[in-house]
Amino acid sequence: MATVNITAESFGPTIENNDIVLVDFWASWCQPCVRFAPTFEAASEKHDDVVFAKVDTEAEQQLAAEANITSIPTLMAFREKVLVFAQPGALNASQLDEVLAAVKGLDMADVHAQVAKQQAEAN
Structure with a gap:
């Protein structure tokens, strides 16, 4: 699957309607961003x-x-509508694969329980 460009209008629906979403926040003038783009695409x-x-x-x-x-x-990773990873800086291919493996391997029942607990404590 190729990368998709998202906007303020499509960000929410993209997160809501997909199990795992990896988002790269970048700019054309940012050299680390430009160097990371082929790794992200691959x-x-x-x-x-x-x-x-x-x-x-x-x-x-x-x-x-x-x-x-x-x-x-x-880079931000969302799984089942929950932000589960956020980190500035470009990753190499093996680091990106590690992040993806970790996100895919999460026990989402536990993650959702932790989110619910944090929300209850905040109220």
């Missing part, structure tokens, strides 16, 4: 069970602000 071809999405932080400044992006590239 991974998208290997993992057809994951949506690989890109957010251009220049075009989507409001979305980047709402996602608290302070450094690019920043």
Whole structure:
């Protein structure tokens, strides 16, 4: 599966309607972003069970602000609508594969229970 570009309008539906979404926040002027792009694209071809999405932080400044992006590239992984990974910095291919394996291997019943507990404690 190729990468898809998402916007503020398509971000929510993309997260809501897919089991695993990996989001790359990037900008064309960012050299680490440009160097990471082929790695991200290659991974998208290997993992057809994951949506690989890109957010251009220049075009989507409001979305980047709402996602608290302070450094690019920043990679975020969502599983079953829950943010389960967020890290600034470009990864190499093996590191990206490790992140994907970890996200796929999560016990989501436990993750959802932890989220519910945190929300209850916050209220």
